[in-house]
Amino acid sequence: MSLVLKKGMERSLERIFESALKKIGVPEGIPVRFETPQNEAHGDLSTNIAMLIAKDLKRSPRDIAKEIVDYVRGEDGELKSVEIAGPGFINVMFRNDYITGQLQELLSHGTEYGKGESNKGQRINLEWVSANPTGHLHAGHGRQACLGQAIANLLDWTGAEVTREYYFNNAGNQMTNLAKSVRVRYLQQLGEPIELDEDGYRGMEIVEIAKEMVREFGESKREESLAFFQSFGEKKNFRHIRSTLERLGIHHDIFFNENSLYESGAIERTISEFKARGLAYEKDGALWLRLSEMGQNEDRVIVKSSGEPTYRLPDICYHRDKLSRGYDDIIDIFGADHIATIADVLAALKSLGYDTERIKVILHQMVTFVSGKELIKFSKRSGEAYSLDELIDDVGADAAKFFFNMRASGSHLEFDVELAREQSEKNPVYYVQYAHARIASIVRFAAQEGIAFSIPDKTEEGNTDLSVLEHPEELRLIKVLIRFPQVIERSAAALAPHHVCEYLREVAAQFHRFYQECRIVGGPKHLEIPRLLLAMATKRVIANGCAVLGVTAPESM
RNA sequence: GCGCCCGUAGCUCAGAUGGAUAGAGCAACAGCCUUCUAAGCUGUGGGUCGCUGGUUCGAGUCCAGCCGGGCGCGCCA
Numbered sequence: 128m129s130l131v132l133k134k135g136m137e138r139s140l141e142r143i144f145e146s147a148l149k150k151i152g153v154p155e156g157i158p159v160r161f162e163t164p165q166n167e168a169h170g171d172l173s174t175n176i177a178m179l180i181a182k183d184l185k186r187s188p189r190d191i192a193k194e195i196v197d198y199v200r201g202e203d204g205e206l207k208s209v210e211i212a213g214p215g216f217i218n219v220m221f222r223n224d225y226i227t228g229q230l231q232e233l234l235s236h237g238t239e240y241g242k243g244e245s246n247k248g249q250r251i252n253l254e255w256v257s258a259n260p261t262g263h264l265h266a267g268h269g270r271q272a273c274l275g276q277a278i279a280n281l282l283d284w285t286g287a288e289v290t291r292e293y294y295f296n297n298a299g300n301q302m303t304n305l306a307k308s309v310r311v312r313y314l315q316q317l318g319e320p321i322e323l324d325e326d327g328y329r330g331m332e333i334v335e336i337a338k339e340m341v342r343e344f345g346e347s348k349r350e351e352s353l354a355f356f357q358s359f360g361e362k363k364n365f366r367h368i369r370s371t372l373e374r375l376g377i378h379h380d381i382f383f384n385e386n387s388l389y390e391s392g393a394i395e396r397t398i399s400e401f402k403a404r405g406l407a408y409e410k411d412g413a414l415w416l417r418l419s420e421m422g423q424n425e426d427r428v429i430v431k432s433s434g435e436p437t438y439r440l441p442d443i444c445y446h447r448d449k450l451s452r453g454y455d456d457i458i459d460i461f462g463a464d465h466i467a468t469i470a471d472v473l474a475a476l477k478s479l480g481y482d483t484e485r486i487k488v489i490l491h492q493m494v495t496f497v498s499g500k501e502l503i504k505f506s507k508r509s510g511e512a513y514s515l516d517e518l519i520d521d522v523g524a525d526a527a528k529f530f531f532n533m534r535a536s537g538s539h540l541e542f543d544v545e546l547a548r549e550q551s552e553k554n555p556v557y558y559v560q561y562a563h564a565r566i567a568s569i570v571r572f573a574a575q576e577g578i579a580f581s582i583p584d585k586t587e588e589g590n591t592d593l594s595v596l597e598h599p600e601e602l603r604l605i606k607v608l609i610r611f612p613q614v615i616e617r618s619a620a621a622l623a624p625h626h627v628c629e630y631l632r633e634v635a636a637q638f639h640r641f642y643q644e645c646r647i648v649g650g651p652k653h654l655e656i657p658r659l660l661l662a663m664a665t666k667r668v669i670a671n672g673c674a675v676l677g678v679t680a681p682e683s684m
Numbered sequence: 685g686c687g688c689c690c691g692u693a694g695c696u697c698a699g700a701u702g703g704a705u706a707g708a709g710c711a712a713c714a715g716c717c718u719u720c721u722a723a724g725c726u727g728u729g730g731g732u733c734g735c736u737g738g739u740u741c742g743a744g745u746c747c748a749g750c751c752g753g754g755c756g757c758g759c760c761a
Contacts, residue, residue, distance in 0.1 A: 162700070165707075175703060181741080188741085213704040214742075259761070300760060326760090413759050424686070424757080431759040438761045463755045466688055492689065493755070534697065537689060539754065541696060546710085552723055553710060561723045569720050576720090617700065629698060632708075639724055648720045662720095684723070 136205070136225065137161055137172065144176065144217075147198040151191065153180055163610065170210070170218030171226075171606065177215040188215025226602055227593040229609040233664050234583045241615045241671045247286035252449055253279050254292040255460035256372065256379070260364035261305045262330045264371050264515040265505065267462075270494050270540060272515070273531035273677070275460050276377045277624035278489070280675045285619040290454070291378065294445060296385040297361050299435070304328060305364075306357035312337035313356065317346055330512060336363045371515050375524050376677050383448075385441045393444045394436060397479075401429070406478055421474035442468060443475045450481055458622065460489045489622055491536035499545045522547035525678045529556040532624045532676055555632055556678070559669060562635035564684040565642070566666040573648045573659055580656045582663065593657050600641040601661060607637045608668050615675065624676060631672045638665045 144159040157180060161172040177192035184191060192211040199209050199217075207220040233240050255275030258268055275291075282289045296302070308328040314321050316337045323329060340348060340359060348355065372378070388394050398414065401407035406417050412432030416439070419426050429440040449457050461469065469490075473483045496503040496513060505512050519527055526547040533555065534540045550557055573580075583590035596602065611630070618626040647658040670680040 160701070162703095164704085165699090166704075169704070173704090178703070178741080216704065261761095296761075411759080415759095428759045433759075435759085437759065442761090463689065465756085465761080467756050467758095468761085470687080490689075490755095538697075539690065543696080546696095550723065554723085555709070557723055558709090561721080565721050565724080567721095572720050613700095621700085625698080626700090629708080636708090636725095640726095642720085643716095643725045646720075650720090684721080 136221065139205075140172065140219065143199055143202050144174065144195065147195045147202075148176070148180070150198055151194050153184070163613075164218070167603070169212065169216070170208070170220045172221075173216050173218045175216055177211075177217060181215065191215070192217050223597060223602060224594045226605050226609070227596050230593050230596070230605045230661065230664055231583050231590065233608060233611075233667065234660060237582070237667060238671065240667060241611045241675075242284050242286070243612055243616050243619075244286040245616055246282055246619065249282075249287040249455045250290070250453065251282050251287045251456045251458060252290045252292055252452070252454040253282065253458045253460070254294055254383075254449075256368075256377070257294040258368060259296050259301050260361045260368060261301050262328055262364055263332045263367050263512075265512040266496055266503075266515050266518040266542075267494050267505070269375075269515045269518055269527055270491055270531045271460055271462060272372060272375060272377055273528045274489070274491055274536055274624065276375065276528070276677050277532050277627070277675060278458070278460070278622050280677065281615065281619040281622070281624060281627075284615050284675060290380050292381045292383055292449075293379040294383045294385065295365075296438075296441070297357075298386050298389075299438075302357050302361065303353065305333075305360045306353040308333050309336055309340075309356040309360040310351075310353065313340050313348065316341045317349065332364070332367065333360070336360050339363065371519070374516070374519050375528060383445065385445065388441050388444045388448070393448065394440060397440065397444050397447065398430065400479060401475075404478070406475075416471075416475060418471055418474055421478045423471055423474050427471060439468060439471055439475075442472050446472060446476055446486065447479070447481070450476070450485070455485065457486045458489065459486065460491065463490055463492050466490060487622070489536055492539045494531075494540045494542050496542050496544055499543070503544065518544070525560070526554070526556045528677050529559075529628060533628045535623060535625050555628070557684070559631045559635045559673070560679075560681055561684055562638045563666055563669045563673070563680040564682060566638070566662045566669075567682040569647055569662055570659070570666075573655075576648055578648065578655060578659065580659055583660070591656050591660060593660065595653060596657050596661060598645055600637075600644040601658070604637045604641045604661060604665065607634055608664055611668050611672065614672075618675075627672055627675050631669060631676075634665065634668055634672070638662075638669075 140161060141159050148157060148159070149155065157176075159174055159176045161174050164170060164173045177195060178188040181188040181191060189211060192215045196209050196211055196217060205222060205225055207222045209217065209219050212218050253275060256264075256268065256272050258264055264272070279289050279291050304324070304326055305328060307324060311321050311323050311327065312333050336359065398407070401416060406420075407414050407429065408417065409415070413428045414430035415426045416429045417426055418424075427439060428437050430436050446457070459469075469488050473486065476486075477483050496518075503513055521544055522530070530542055530547050531540070546554055547556070552558060580591065583593075596605065614626055614630045618624055641661070645654075645658055647662060648655065650658065666680075673680045
């Protein structure tokens with residue numbers, strides 16, 4: 128986290144603590160870090176700095192802490208308390224008016240609240256989904272699709288200029304299989320006794336494509352070339368993939384066709400370069416890359432004896448292309464099943480002299496779909512895949528996006544379709560959305576009751592005094608809300624949207640607690656509008672957090 | 685055999701650069717609606733953080749070795 132974007136209090140505390148360290152003779156350059164304790168008895172912010180430097184100073188942590196605290200107490204009147212606790216923690220508590228001041232700040236930022244600048248000026252390329260147009264997206268693709276969408280949004284929110292990219296291959300073996308499969312299905316439609324190859328695509332979408340061909344062309348394409356079937360199938364599949372992504376609100380700026388790497392000569396150039404550097408050699412009629420000399424386990428074929436490159440070579444060229452476009456960061460999202468190629472590609476790029484530090488790879492684990500206790504099985508052989516469209520039909524786009532982002536990408540995800548579909552308190556999506564709808568309803572009710580108020584703006588002139596909010600549940604709620612910018616910051620830095628899901632649940636839970644304890648409309652007159660504004664701030668944070676996940680925040684449910 | 689990921693409550697999972705009494709949801713049990721959405725809230729029970737060593741004032745977190753699960757290891761992508 129850069130200094131620039133830390134909220135005022137934390138930054139000024141760091142400064143004060145650092146000058147305290149200087150005063151007691153600690154060499155400069157040791158940063159003071161604060162964390163938000165999970166236990167509220169430990170204050171609003173806490174630091175373990177005294178324990179960290181105790182060894183070097185050869186003094187007890189509590190001793191050091193005492194000296195720091197004495198200094199800090201003299202410096203800052205903004206704090207309610209500064210205390211030493213446990214083995215040497217220093218816990219600080221904010222004054223209530225500071226906390227309500229932060230609420231004012233939140234309200235004045237509106238839809239912008241939570242946006243930061245930690246990635247300001249960064250041009251970042253994010254590549255994800257990247258499924259070849261050999262069929263429809265299946266439910267498992269949903270994780271990557273939704274993960275990438277949320278990550279792209281997080282990067283946006285932290286000020287990056289994001290290019291969203293989809294890499295696909297419409298040539299090679301897979302597409303030939305598609306062509307053959309479409310052809311067989313088409314001929315079957317025309318009554319010919321012909322069967323799919325062993326590695327043919329068995330999905331029902333191929334049958335649908337064949338039926339469409341019959342409707343459109345009748346029997347006239349019986350003798351057509353494979354190229355025709357391929358292009359027809361590709362077009363239909365791609366249109367379908369894009370419509371599925373559209374249902375999730377996912378858009379890409381660039382669809383990068385692997386084929387363009389051949390057309391531009393990039394493949395040839397890279398081959399010559401490998402050869403010129405002595406990194407490639409011929410064996411058994413194929414061209415091999417000396418990966419074993421680049422720190423990898425074994426050499427791999429990059430050009431088959433048939434003359435066609437294996438996928439590794441275009442993958443390498445594709446990354447060269449992205450590197451040449453001058454991005455500050457290049458992020459790839461892959462499923463765990465693609466793990467094998469990544470190290471090879473990076474090693475090859477490094478051997479060509481590229482700085483691969485700029486390339487970040489997110490590997491997400493696989494998804495298991497269950498319905499209650501029952502496992503939903505996928506069978507590629509039979510073509511009985513659970514499609515992403517079906518999943519969206521079953522649970523809705525919002526639930527899909529929330530569920531796919533609920534877990535850390537490195538963790539295996541169990542997606543309970545029955546739970547996601549359920550419109551009850553068990554379902555975390557509804558729990559969060561319900562809080563938002565509930566607030567919307569309260570605001571409507573307030574308007575109906577003739578309560579007039581305005582959202583505070585930055586002028587601070589004529590704004591409602593929020594410092595009357597003193598109830599523990601009110602203050603707890605505000606403290607949760609004003610953490611939002613840091614949550615976005617941290618999630619973006621870790622490329623981990625699941626933190627946002629966790630946080631939103633926390634916000635919703637604290638709002639419900641506040642709602643339970645503090646009557647808004649019809650409560651104490653002088654608290655009516657401040658509480659209403661607190662509710663609106665909550666609504667804002669939920670809406671903004673949902674926006675990051677691409678989830679809607681409904682006005683009523 | 686090799687590489688990567690995972691192992692935390694009955695289940696699904698969080699645990700910020702190593703810190704305070706390890707958390708949440710669900711499930712179980714006991715309560716709370718003449719008043720702003722009960723799709724909500726409160727309380728109770730539930731753990732040798734896979735095992736064994738090591739580093740450290742301090743380890744769920746770092747290191748090593750095992751055990752268990754997942755994904756890979758092709759002239760497929």
